[in-house]
Amino acid sequence: MQGVTTLHEFILERQAEFPFATGELSRILNDISLAAKIVNREVNRAGLVDILGAQGNVNVQGEQQQKLDVIADERFIQAFKTGGEICGIASEENDDFVAFDNEISRNGKYVVLFDPLDGSSNIDVNVSIGTIFSIYRRTSPAGELATLEDMLQKGTEQVASGYVLYGSSTMLVYSTGCGVNGFTLDPSIGEFCLSHPDMKMPETSRLYSMNEGNLLICEEGIRQYINFCQQVDPPTGRPYSGRYIGSLVADFHRSLIKGGIYIYPDTTLNPEGKLRLIYECNPLAFIAEQAGGLATTGRKRILDIQPERLHQRTPLFIGSKKMVEQVMGLIEEYANKKIDA
Ligand SMILES: O=P(O)(O)OC[C@H]1O[C@](O)(COP(=O)(O)O)[C@@H](O)[C@@H]1O
Numbered sequence: 001m002q003g004v005t006t007l008h009e010f011i012l013e014r015q016a017e018f019p020f021a022t023g024e025l026s027r028i029l030n031d032i033s034l035a036a037k038i039v040n041r042e043v044n045r046a047g048l049v050d051i052l053g054a055q056g057n058v059n060v061q062g063e064q065q066q067k068l069d070v071i072a073d074e075r076f077i078q079a080f081k082t083g084g085e086i087c088g089i090a091s092e093e094n095d096d097f098v099a100f101d102n103e104i105s106r107n108g109k110y111v112v113l114f115d116p117l118d119g120s121s122n123i124d125v126n127v128s129i130g131t132i133f134s135i136y137r138r139t140s141p142a143g144e145l146a147t148l149e150d151m152l153q154k155g156t157e158q159v160a161s162g163y164v165l166y167g168s169s170t171m172l173v174y175s176t177g178c179g180v181n182g183f184t185l186d187p188s189i190g191e192f193c194l195s196h197p198d199m200k201m202p203e204t205s206r207l208y209s210m211n212e213g214n215l216l217i218c219e220e221g222i223r224q225y226i227n228f229c230q231q232v233d234p235p236t237g238r239p240y241s242g243r244y245i246g247s248l249v250a251d252f253h254r255s256l257i258k259g260g261i262y263i264y265p266d267t268t269l270n271p272e273g274k275l276r277l278i279y280e281c282n283p284l285a286f287i288a289e290q291a292g293g294l295a296t297t298g299r300k301r302i303l304d305i306q307p308e309r310l311h312q313r314t315p316l317f318i319g320s321k322k323m324v325e326q327v328m329g330l331i332e333e334y335a336n337k338k339i340d341a
């Protein structure tokens, strides 16, 4: 089709750049786009069919599972089970990882870790939500069942990651380590089409994003940073504007396009932070770095963290390079002041 590149075509074009590519990763990306279209259909008609509200269970995160959390989880697991490229998965919604125990899948080279529905608190109020995914090569031998070690790899080992944003339009954004590209779903043809080639995150911006309800229970350096953003100083474009959607995917997507910083710190109530390292932070950190941004715990690079547990949480400071560097500087400065005091 003149001038339009579909996701499928783009994946095949990029695959051709890797002489030894077998097509398995390409098929996984296509499986993800198909499952995303099915979930998108459910999201779009959520108010018309009985899929709003809570499912009635509490998940391993201690959260009330929403019906759409479960539906999205099932749709993606179904997509991952069939292809044969994937030997196992881990989902934010499931207590344990799943090793696919059939002959074809046992020979699959990859594992997928995912947050099937991100922004669950926004489902019922028709605010943008998403899906986040992360793909690794297995470390266990082919032919055997996938293992916990396959799931607990450092973020630096990702071969691909991305997210789907179910918003005013539906987008799929991903990276295989050669830049970041965004595709918009054209409902009239049912195809994701290249709309945001080679995405670059601006180095700085006037947008900051944090649930300020946590300001009194996080560390001083962060309060000082938010205070800096809110100071009146026209020459530096301050006060900056606060933006907080409450769906990580949507807040991240805005930062990717317009620049900005998203902060979800550890607090006295959540000493580890809230967001999940392997389902949420690693995949977005991979995208952020590929687009020229940064992702840290406030002290350490997210992608360098060695995961120890499936549902491990971490503080997250992600976004424009200069903004993340500035808040890290303040965190260190005030932590040292506290020590010296
Ligand atoms: O309500 P809070 O504490 O601000 O947390 C909002 C954050 O929690 C999340 O909803 C957690 O993700 P899930 O919806 O997948 O559980 C993020 O999307 C969002 O950024």
Ligand SMILES: [Mg+2]
Binding pocket: 115, 117, 118, 119, 248, 280
């Ligand atoms: Mg989430």
Ligand SMILES: [Mg+2]
Binding pocket: 069, 092, 115, 116, 117, 118, 119, 120
């Ligand atoms: Mg979720």
